[in-house]
Amino acid sequence: VRSGDRVTIRHRLGRYDVEVRSGAITDLPRYLQELAPGHRPAVITDRTVARHVAPPVDGPTLIVPPGERSKSRARWLDLTDRLLDLGFGRRSVLVAVGGGVVGDLTGFVAATFSRGIPYLQVPTSLLAMVDAAIGGKTGVNTAHGKNLVGAFHPPIGVVIDPSVLATLPDQELRNGLVEAVKHGLVADAEYFAWIDAHRAALLAREPGALATLIRRSVAIKAAIVASDERDTGRRAALNAGHTIGHALEAASRFRVRHGEATAIGLVAEAGLAERRGLVPKGLARDLVRRFRDLGLRLRVPAIPDRAVLAAVGHDKKAGGGAIGCALPRAPGALARVAEPVVPVDEASVRQAWRAARALLG
Ligand SMILES: NC(=O)c1ccc[n+]([C@@H]2O[C@H](COP(=O)([O-])OP(=O)(O)OC[C@H]3O[C@@H](n4cnc5c(N)ncnc54)[C@H](O)[C@@H]3O)[C@@H](O)[C@H]2O)c1
Ligand SMILES: [Zn+2]
Numbered sequence: 225v226r227s228g229d230r231v232t233i234r235h236r237l238g239r240y241d242v243e244v245r246s247g248a249i250t251d252l253p254r255y256l257q258e259l260a261p262g263h264r265p266a267v268i269t270d271r272t273v274a275r276h277v278a279p280p281v282d283g284p285t286l287i288v289p290p291g292e293r294s295k296s297r298a299r300w301l302d303l304t305d306r307l308l309d310l311g312f313g314r315r316s317v318l319v320a321v322g323g324g325v326v327g328d329l330t331g332f333v334a335a336t337f338s339r340g341i342p343y344l345q346v347p348t349s350l351l352a353m354v355d356a357a358i359g360g361k362t363g364v365n366t367a368h369g370k371n372l373v374g375a376f377h378p379p380i381g382v383v384i385d386p387s388v389l390a391t392l393p394d395q396e397l398r399n400g401l402v403e404a405v406k407h408g409l410v411a412d413a414e415y416f417a418w419i420d421a422h423r424a425a426l427l428a429r430e431p432g433a434l435a436t437l438i439r440r441s442v443a444i445k446a447a448i449v450a451s452d453e454r455d456t457g458r459r460a461a462l463n464a465g466h467t468i469g470h471a472l473e474a475a476s477r478f479r480v481r482h483g484e485a486t487a488i489g490l491v492a493e494a495g496l497a498e499r500r501g502l503v504p505k506g507l508a509r510d511l512v513r514r515f516r517d518l519g520l521r522l523r524v525p526a527i528p529d530r531a532v533l534a535a536v537g538h539d540k541k542a543g544g545g546a547i548g549c550a551l552p553r554a555p556g557a558l559a560r561v562a563e564p565v566v567p568v569d570e571a572s573v574r575q576a577w578r579a580a581r582a583l584l585g
Contacts, residue, residue: 240381241496242358242442244435248385249346250278257382260342263317266307268330270294273322273348276391279318284310288329292478295325295364299375303333314338317380323349323396324356324482328371331362335377345382349392350400350434351483353384354407354441359449359459369538370470376454386434386440394427398519399483401426404437405514406490407444410461413556415440419530423518448559461564463550465490468577471535476525487515488522490552496572497551507552512583522584529577536573547573 240292256265266285270290286306288294307316320330320343327345334343363374389397401419408416417456419426425433445462452459469489472480480488495508517524536547546567550558558564 228535231233237422237451237564240379242382242384242446242448244353244384244386244438244442246387246431246435247429248383249277249279250390252281252319252344252346255344255381255383255528256281256319258468259344260317263315263342264312265317265319265321266310266312268326268333269321270326272327272441277321277348277388279321279346284491288326290325292325292365292473292482295329297364297366297553300333300336300364301330302338303329307333307337310434312337314341316341318343319346320344320356320357320379322352323347324352327352327357328362329364329372331360331379332364332374333341335362335375340377342380343377345379347382347384348388349350350389350397350438351403352400353386353389353438354400355403355445357382357384357444359443360453361455365474366532369474369535378453386431386438389429389434393520396483397427397429399481400513401437401518402483402487402520404441405511406462406464406486407441408481409490409511409552409555409558410464410561411444411448411556412440413446413554419461420514420517427519428465444559457562458559458564460548460550461558461561463565464552464558465493467549468492468532468536468573468580469546471532471538474538475527475531475535480525484520484522487511487520488524488580488584491515491522491583492576493549494552495579496568498576499572500551502551503554507554508580508583524581524584529574529581532577533570533574537570549573 265281267281267285272290318330318334320327322583331406334341347353360378360403362377363371364474366372372488395568422433469486491511499501548565550564
């Protein structure tokens, strides 16, 4: 539905809707009333977001430090204690206002508090709007790797208000564009080309271009998740770039942000797919060009190769010896593959990592 500058989209995803509309945050009281009547709300956000976004929710705001390090069991412990101190119980609803870190952490608190309470996703970073807030995967990181403790716990709704992107730093905007490029690469060749053609408008934050991007990515993610909510098959296509990307994030102790790590992971995994003959030669190089044109620096940090490779071995996708990897295919094709994950051996991962390093210079 389009009326003036207001765009409303609803994706029925199992039990919840995703709504994208400029100004939607001002309607949070109505969403809470509709989706969790009689539940006492609490907002969870990070310190940076709290400075910019003031959700009109009648309840306490629990603030965590910004950054990936907050996706931890220590924060989970602190938040659950604070909720208990404040007298929250089963008839409570959490409102996650922030990027993917706040969303994943809040979702995990909601999954476990009083054996599970409802929560609303209100993503404020582009990455969370196009990807992290949708799909119900929640969790925290451990010293062994990313997202190793978590739960499937779908939100009761996702409220996306693109107007809050005005305060998002450029680097974070670009991190979000990486997941959108991934969606195109994995599921929709036309979208993959559209992002490239509209990069100037996207980087200039033209509202129409950003709204289209969010809408198309939400539709792609929602469709893939709906086909395999518990991630036993097709949903793994969304993990393209993430086997090596997650390892890089962890090995860099989260100095490399999720979006940028995913971009480097996609380049490395595309190279691996090229060597296996799964994609035409040149995909890895083409991705480097696309990401650089989107303003991503793609700098590989000065960490030893063996640290990254050890982290790949620790990733949750690595079970029983072989490393599972959702290797990219030709643009648009991976989402149609019934078994997106293929086993790769350590030597191939090492070679892929070194080749990506050389390509990125
Ligand atoms: N659950 C999933 O399916 C899923 C999917 C993709 C990514 N993720 C997770 O999401 C995380 C990355 O998300 P992210 O990139 O949003 O990180 P993030 O939550 O750290 O947000 C990025 C930065 O932007 C700031 N910020 C957010 N909104 C802002 C705004 N409107 N104005 C100003 N600053 C703002 C935050 O304070 C933070 O510093 C990773 O932990 C990743 O594993 C989860
Ligand atoms: Zn991701």
